[in-house]
Every structure is written in C-alpha cells, then in structure tokens.
Amino acid sequence: MTEWLGFVTGAICVWLTVRTNVWTFPVGIANNGFFLVVFGTAGLYADAGLQVVFLALGAHGWWQWLRRDTAGGRLEVRRGGPRAIGVAIAAVVPATALLTWLLTAVHDTAPFWDALTTALSLAAQWLLNTKRIETWYLWMAADLIYIPLYVAKGLYPTAAVYVLFLGLCGYGLRTWRRTPGHPGGVAVAVA
Template sequence: MPLAHWLDSLVAPLNAVLFHFGQDAVTWAELLGFATGALCVGLTVGSSIWNFPVGIANNLFFLVLFWQGRLYADASLQIVYLALGAAGWWEWLHGGERGGERRGRRTVRRAPARLVAGLLLAAAPATWGLTVLLASAHDIAPFWDALTTALSLAAQWLLNLKKLQNWYFWIAADVVYVPLYFAKVLYLTGIVYVVFLAMCLLGLRAWRRELAAGPAGPGAPAGAVAASGTAGAA
C-alpha cells in the first residue's frame, strides 16, 4: 500500500467522527502537522534545542497542506517560518556569551523593554500588510489571520533569542486562534490550539523558574540558565 494511502487510512476513523460535526476531512499532512506542532511546543517548554528541527518538520507538513489546498499566501508564510526556525536553531547553538574564540549556547533571559516595544510597533504595519495580502487571496478572515501571524512572527523572533517574553506573544496569538478556528468550523484545530494555549502557560511558568534559578554554574552570566539541548544537536 502506498504511504499516502496508508496515512489516509489512519485518519479515516477521525474523519468519520468529524463529519457529523460539519468539518471537512482531515488529511495526513494536517494530522502530522498537529503532532509535530504539539511536540515542538513541548520541547520548547523544556527549553530543548530539538524544538527547532521538529518545528521545521511542522512547517514542511503545513506547507504541503496549504499548497494542496491552494492557500498560497499561507503556504508562503511557512517558508518564512522555515527560515526563522533555521536561524533560531543557529542562534541557540552559537548566539550566547562569548567564551574564548567562539560563542556558546544561548541562555534564557528577559528581553529588554525596547525590543518588546519595537516588536509591538512592528506588528501594526505587519498586520495591515498581511490583511491586504490575505484579502487578495480570498482568506475567510484576513484581519484575524494577519494579526495572529504578526504575533506569531514576533513570538518566533523572541524565541530565537531565547527571551522569556516569547510566551506572552504565543499566548496572545493562541487566544485569538482558538475562537477563530471554531468559527471556521475547524473543530479539531480549535481543540489542538486549546492544548497549545495550555502548553504555552506551562512554558511561561517553566522558563520563569529557570530564569529565577540564577547562574547554572561557575562563571555563568547573572540571570541566565544554560540551554538544555542534547549533544546530538550541536
């Protein structure tokens, strides 16, 4: 049996249930996108650098999903997320304090107020531009999709720099995503984003604890915590 047919057979029971609630069929790309998305958030909660390769896989699944659905604007945004994910992966490995001739891994820190303010200010024109773009692509809710995208891009930027405030932006985006997906009759997606919202709250608490723990060892910078990525990602 071809792989695609085998994957379709896995989602068939789920679609049988969702059909009775008026939702369109879930594809294997969507299901794998949900699975990798949940795993990515879980890894981020644990401050693991493996969130980036898993996140890149998540972007690829949704790129396939949106392209097959002819949602070209959303598919193009996945390419942006791919690039940001790759940059964040490098930043967590090599963007930390300089030790000798090379920089070490990034540590959890708070973002300066000017950076947060700058991202909030940038979110306004980004939302406007994306609203125009998504409206031209006949998006069903161009403003709300644009707003959540702008918030998510800001959150990803802060995540790449391993700043605590990234969780506030993810939480704000998810608070909008949940009712938005239910309004679009995407019940499974809405439920998944309720889970994501809960995981973001856990992530905020976990990162606060790491930050409050102080230096991870002798010579560690004040207020910093060493990254917990595994050796295989280096």
C-alpha cells in the first residue's frame, strides 16, 4: 500500500512541478514519507536517506517558490547559467564516489547505482528549487537509471511510476522552455 501511495503522490507531485504549481512541495513531502518506507524496506539506504534530505529541500523549495524577490516579483522559470549548471554537475562526481564508499560499508544492495541516482537527484532538486530549466535533464538521467534498478529490486509499481516520471520530465522540459523569459519562449499560463 505504501508503494502505491508513493506512486500516486509522486505522479501528482511531478505533474504539479510541470505546471509550476507551488503545491508540488507539500505533495512531494508526503511522497518522500511514503518512499522513505519503501526504500528502507528494500535495502536501498541512499534512496531512503535521500527522502529525508528531500523533506528538507522540499521545505526550502516551497519557501523559495513563495517568497518575493527584492523587486516584489516571484521566482520565475529560467535557464541556469554556466556556473550553476557546472556546480550541479561537478557535485555529482564526488558525491557519487563518497556515497558509493559509504553504501558499500553498510551493505547497500546496489551501492554505485544507489549513490549515482542519489547524487543526480540532489543536483536536480537544487536546480528545481531555483526554477532552472536544466533540472529536467538531471531528473531524466536519474530516471533512466532508477527504472531498471527498481525492476531488478522487484519494486514494479515504483519502476512504473518512474517511467511515468520520465515522460513527465520530457513534458516538463517542453513546458518550461515555453515559459515567458526563456529565449524563444511563448507566453503560457503558469500557476
């Protein structure tokens, strides 16, 4: 049941993210609670620990998306600059190495893949919290690894929701690229 609740809240969360709706964060926080239980039970300790980190990042992202900038405007969807993207990608390599070492020590069932997806997800969440379009590329990379990992672990509903996430990431990328302020973008309603 917990895995199915994770499926439903996860799908709603990503859909709300695509729509740039701030309710993505409270729904995402509920999703993190469900998947914390699912991944802990499956022995995917980095994925379980990631849910705890996502709880904190979700609260931070919620605040980021609600606050006003100094000009009184809300945070808008935008491209990440070379520095932001470089930092996000560069952080993945040492984070993966460190987490692989830690996860091997605690007998994680898939230490490297669990570490890599965790590092990619953290970098993607950081970009999401600041509404950077490139968040979608990192989420897609993580999903392409998550899907076969969860199938191998027998977590079929979770693998299925990650297939859905992958499709929603493509849709999210297209939608966010069409937002005002993006080069070549067209005006679309953004909640």
